[in-house]
Amino acid sequence: MNDSKLGRLNNNTTTAMDATLKVGAKKSKSGFSEFWRRYRKNKLAVIGLVVVAVYILVAIFADLFFPYDFATQNQISNAFAKPLTRADVDYNDQTVSHLYVLGADNFGRDILGRIIHGARVSMIIGFSTIAFACFVGSALGAIAGYYGGKIESIIMGATDILLAIPNILFALAIVAALGPSFQNLLLAIGITSIPAFVRLMRASVLTVKDQEFIEASHAIGARDFRIIVQHIVPNCMAPIIVQATLGIAQSILSATSLSFLGLGIQPPAPEWGNMLSDARSYLSFAPHTLFFPGIAIMTVILAYNLIGDGLRDALDPKLKR
Amino acid sequence: MSDNSLLSINNLATHYVTDEAVIHAVNGINLELKTGESLGLVGESGAGKSTTAYSIMGILPKLTGRIVRGEIVFQGKDLTKTSEEQMRSIRGSQISMIFQDPMTSLNPILPVGDQIAEVLEVHGTRNRKEAVEKAGDMLEMVGIPSERMHEYPHQFSGGMKQRVIIAIALACNPQLLIADEPTTALDVTIQAQVLKMIKDLRTRLGTSLILISHNLSVVAQLCQNVAIMYAGHIVEYGPLRDVFSNPFHPYTEGLLNCIPRIDVDKKRLSPIKGMMPDPSLIYEGCIFKPRCPYAEDICTTMTPGISEVEGRKVMCLMYQGLIPKKMSFDKVGGGTND
Amino acid sequence: MARYIIRRLLLIIPVLLGVTFIVFALTYISPGDPARMILPQDATEADIVRMRHFMGLDEPFLLQYFHFLFGFQSPSSDPSFSYKGLIALDLGRSYVSNRPVFQTILERFPNTALLSFFALILSIILSIPAGIISATHQYSFADMVVSILALLGLSMPAFWLGMLLIWVFSVQLKIFPALANPSNLKSLVLPVITLATMNTAVQARMTRSSMLEVIRQDYIRTARAKGLEEKKVIRKHALQNALIPIVTVIGLQVGQLLVGAVLTETVFSYPGIGTIMVDAIQRKDTPQILASVVFVAIVFAVVNLIVDIIYAFIDPRIKSQYESVSKKKLKASQKKA
Numbered sequence: 001m002n003d004s005k006l007g008r009l010n011n012n013t014t015t016a017m018d019a020t021l022k023v024g025a026k027k028s029k030s031g032f033s034e035f036w037r038r039y040r041k042n043k044l045a046v047i048g049l050v051v052v053a054v055y056i057l058v059a060i061f062a063d064l065f066f067p068y069d070f071a072t073q074n075q076i077s078n079a080f081a082k083p084l085t086r087a088d089v090d091y092n093d094q095t096v097s098h099l100y101v102l103g104a105d106n107f108g109r110d111i112l113g114r115i116i117h118g119a120r121v122s123m124i125i126g127f128s129t130i131a132f133a134c135f136v137g138s139a140l141g142a143i144a145g146y147y148g149g150k151i152e153s154i155i156m157g158a159t160d161i162l163l164a165i166p167n168i169l170f171a172l173a174i175v176a177a178l179g180p181s182f183q184n185l186l187l188a189i190g191i192t193s194i195p196a197f198v199r200l201m202r203a204s205v206l207t208v209k210d211q212e213f214i215e216a217s218h219a220i221g222a223r224d225f226r227i228i229v230q231h232i233v234p235n236c237m238a239p240i241i242v243q244a245t246l247g248i249a250q251s252i253l254s255a256t257s258l259s260f261l262g263l264g265i266q267p268p269a270p271e272w273g274n275m276l277s278d279a280r281s282y283l284s285f286a287p288h289t290l291f292f293p294g295i296a297i298m299t300v301i302l303a304y305n306l307i308g309d310g311l312r313d314a315l316d317p318k319l320k321r
Numbered sequence: 322m323s324d325n326s327l328l329s330i331n332n333l334a335t336h337y338v339t340d341e342a343v344i345h346a347v348n349g350i351n352l353e354l355k356t357g358e359s360l361g362l363v364g365e366s367g368a369g370k371s372t373t374a375y376s377i378m379g380i381l382p383k384l385t386g387r388i389v390r391g392e393i394v395f396q397g398k399d400l401t402k403t404s405e406e407q408m409r410s411i412r413g414s415q416i417s418m419i420f421q422d423p424m425t426s427l428n429p430i431l432p433v434g435d436q437i438a439e440v441l442e443v444h445g446t447r448n449r450k451e452a453v454e455k456a457g458d459m460l461e462m463v464g465i466p467s468e469r470m471h472e473y474p475h476q477f478s479g480g481m482k483q484r485v486i487i488a489i490a491l492a493c494n495p496q497l498l499i500a501d502e503p504t505t506a507l508d509v510t511i512q513a514q515v516l517k518m519i520k521d522l523r524t525r526l527g528t529s530l531i532l533i534s535h536n537l538s539v540v541a542q543l544c545q546n547v548a549i550m551y552a553g554h555i556v557e558y559g560p561l562r563d564v565f566s567n568p569f570h571p572y573t574e575g576l577l578n579c580i581p582r583i584d585v586d587k588k589r590l591s592p593i594k595g596m597m598p599d600p601s602l603i604y605e606g607c608i609f610k611p612r613c614p615y616a617e618d619i620c621t622t623m624t625p626g627i628s629e630v631e632g633r634k635v636m637c638l639m640y641q642g643l644i645p646k647k648m649s650f651d652k653v654g655g656g657t658n659d
Numbered sequence: 660m661a662r663y664i665i666r667r668l669l670l671i672i673p674v675l676l677g678v679t680f681i682v683f684a685l686t687y688i689s690p691g692d693p694a695r696m697i698l699p700q701d702a703t704e705a706d707i708v709r710m711r712h713f714m715g716l717d718e719p720f721l722l723q724y725f726h727f728l729f730g731f732q733s734p735s736s737d738p739s740f741s742y743k744g745l746i747a748l749d750l751g752r753s754y755v756s757n758r759p760v761f762q763t764i765l766e767r768f769p770n771t772a773l774l775s776f777f778a779l780i781l782s783i784i785l786s787i788p789a790g791i792i793s794a795t796h797q798y799s800f801a802d803m804v805v806s807i808l809a810l811l812g813l814s815m816p817a818f819w820l821g822m823l824l825i826w827v828f829s830v831q832l833k834i835f836p837a838l839a840n841p842s843n844l845k846s847l848v849l850p851v852i853t854l855a856t857m858n859t860a861v862q863a864r865m866t867r868s869s870m871l872e873v874i875r876q877d878y879i880r881t882a883r884a885k886g887l888e889e890k891k892v893i894r895k896h897a898l899q900n901a902l903i904p905i906v907t908v909i910g911l912q913v914g915q916l917l918v919g920a921v922l923t924e925t926v927f928s929y930p931g932i933g934t935i936m937v938d939a940i941q942r943k944d945t946p947q948i949l950a951s952v953v954f955v956a957i958v959f960a961v962v963n964l965i966v967d968i969i970y971a972f973i974d975p976r977i978k979s980q981y982e983s984v985s986k987k988k989l990k991a992s993q994k995k996a
Contacts, residue, residue: 161677412886
C-alpha cells in the first residue's frame, strides 16, 4: 500500500470520523481566525496591511515627526534643495542646521515633512468620506432592498442618476459650484461614493431577505428595524468591507486629483496633489519635487488595493486553489 | 484478454494532489467491459466513480489529478500512456462522456445545432454542410425537431438539454459512452424518458455503456453488470441481477437495505451507520470495517483481497474463509424488472 | 431587437433629466452672483437687480431649469442674454471669452475624442491578451507579472504618470514633446499612454477574472470531452462567453476615459474639453462650466447606452428575449407541423 504524506493510521477506531479528528483536522476554530488564516496566505495583502498601518501611525503622530508650521513655512533661501542635503533654516527665531531628507520644494519647505502631514490630510479624507458614504449608502440600500416597492424605485432611481455622472466630474461640479475648500471636497467625494454602497447593500439584502431565519424572526414578532440591523446586515458585511477598502483608495485618488487641479485643498496646506501641481513647473531641474509625493500617493493607494483584493479573496467562500 | 474486450482497467489508482493533502480518490480497481455491454458504477458521493470516468477520458484536472498506477486498456491501447493529442482524437469520437447537470453543460451563446456539428467537424467531417445535416439527424434521433437546431440552449427544458447532450455524445458513433449521473438533476418523469432513450440508442447503435449513479434503480434499468464502489475500491462486481438480488458484500447489502421494498415487511429503513472515510488518509485493514455490521477484529489489520465467488468478484474477508459469513439480506425472490 | 433599443432609449431620458437637473441645481446654489460678476465694480444695486432680470436670475428655480432646457428670451435688447437652451445646444456665452459656450465645446470636443479613441484602442490591444494569458496560465510567471503591473497601473495617479513620462521622455531623452496638440501625432504618444494606463489595468484584471470564471464552467468540460484542442476551447467557448462582461467593463471605461482626459489634458496642455473645464472653473466662468459638465455627462450616458445595445447583440439570451412577436408565432406554427 502506498504511504501518504500524512502517514498511516491504525484502523482501530469505531468510526471514520474519529480517525479524521485524530490526525489533526484542518477544521477552523472560530470564524475570524479562519478568515485571518486565509488572509495571511496572501503575502501581498499582508504587506498592504502593514503599509497602511504605518501610514495611519505616521498620519496620527505627524506632529511628532515634523512640526506643522515648519512644513508650511517658506524658507526661500533653500528652495529646491536636493535630497539628503543640509542647510540652515530659520525656525522659532533660531538658526538650525536641517537635513532635507527628500529635498525641498520651490518654497524651500521640507518635502518629507509635507508628505508626512499630507498623509494626515489624505487619511482624514479617505476615512471620513467612506465612513459617510458607507453609512448613508448602506442604510439606503438596506431600506430599498428590504421594503421594495416605491421606496426601492425612488432610491434606486436616484442612485442610477448619480451613477450616470462620472465620479470625478460630479465632484468637480460640486466643488466648482460651492468653491474649493476642504469641506466641499469631503462632501463631493462622499456623495459620489454613496451609490456603490447602496447597490451592494441592496443586492445583499435581497439575497438574505427571503431566507428562512428572517421569516422566523418575523414570526416571533420582531420589529423591522431590529430584523434589519440584527440579522440582515451582519450577513452582508463582507462585500461592504471590501468595497469600503477599495473606496478609500478611490477617495484618496479623487482627492489628490482634484487638489492637483486646484479644486481641493488649497496651498499652503500640505496635500500630495497640491505638491504635484507645484512640481509641474519645476520638472526639468527639480524632479525630486515630482517623485516623492507621487510615490507616496501610489504606495498608499496600492496598499489599499492590495488589502481590498486580499479581503475579497479571503472572504469569498467559493475560492479554492 | 478475450477478443471482444473493449475496455480493461487493471489496478488503477488516481490521486488528487493539493497543497494541504493527497486525496486518494481511486485505490486500485479492476474493471472489464466487452463490446456492447453495459456496466453500472454505483456508490455514494465521493466513492471515486467520477474520478474513474475522468481517468478513462483523460480529463482529470491538470494541476492536481494524477494517475499514479495501473492501466486503462481501450481496444488494445493503454490510455494512461497515450499522448494528449491522441486522447483528443479518441474523446468524442470513440469514447464520449455526458455529465450530470444539463443546465450548465451547454455553451449558452452557441446554437445547439452548432454544438452538435462541432463534434463532427473535430472528428473528421470536412464539409460544414454535411456536419450541419448530420446534426439535424442526431436531433431527430433524440426526439427533437431538427428545425430547432438554430435555437439556443436557454430555449430548451432540462430534459431536452440532456437529450441534446446525448446527441452530441453519440454523433460520432463512439464505441463507449460514459454517463455520469445523467438523470440526477432531472425530474422523475423526464428521468424515465432520458433513460429509455439511452436504452434505445444503445440498441440501435450498439454503443457500450458505463453508467455512473448513486441511484440503484436507475442502474438496474439499464445495466447488465454492476460494480459497487466504496472509498476508491470496488467491493463487489458482477452481473447486476445476481448482485442486487443476492448481495455478497456487506456494503452492497447495506445499500440495498436503504431502499424501501414491496415484497418484504419492514417497519423501518436501515441506513448504513457512519460515513465514508477521509480520502486524504491511508487505512490499514478493510476500508469498510468501521461501518460493517459483521466486522471482526481481524478486519482491522488484514486488508481483504479480491475473491472470485459464483461468477462475481468480492472484496471481503468472509470469502477468504477468515471470518464467518453472517449476511442476513432478504433475498429478492425473482422479481420482474423492466 | 428594435424593441430593446427603444426601451433603452426611453430609460435614458429620465436619467438625462436627472443629470441635467442635478448639474443645474448645483450651479443654482453656487455662491456668487453672476450679475455682479459681469457688471463693473461701481454698479449700483438697481443696476444689479436689472441685470439679474435680464439674465432671468430672478425667476423661480423650476422656471429657470425649464429655460435651461428649452431656451430663454431675455427682456433685454442685448441678444447675448438670450439662448435657445440645452435642446438646441445653446446655453449662452462665456463670461470670459464671450463666445457661445457650446461653440467652444464643439470645437474642442473632437480633440478629446481623438485622444480617448487612441487610448481606448491601446488599452484593448494590451489588456485583453494580457488578461487571457494571465487566466490560462494561472500561477505562472506571466500571470504574476500581469497581475503586478495591473495593480501598479491601478494605483498610479494618471497625472503623476503623465508628468513622469514627460520627465523621462521629454526632459531627459527628448524623444517626445511635453506639450500635445492634435495636429502633431508624435506629441500624442505620451498623453495616450497616460490616459490608457488605468483603463488597461482595470480591463486586464476584469478579463482575467471573467476568463477564470468562465473556464470553471461545465460547458468548458463538455467542450474538452468532445476532443477539442485546448486552444479552440479557450478561443471559441471560453473567450466568447467571457467577452460579455468584458465588453460591459470596456464600455464603462470609455466614460472614464473621457473623464480621465480632464486630468491628462491639463498635464500636457492639450486643447480639449478637459482644459476648457478646468480653465472655466478657475475663472468662475459659470455658463462654460455648466455647459461643459452637462455635455460630458450626456456623452457619457449616450456611450453607456451604445454599450448596452452592443451587449444585446453579443449575448443571444437577451437577443431572443426581444425577438419580434411575429417571428415567434411563425416558429410556434412550425413546431406543430
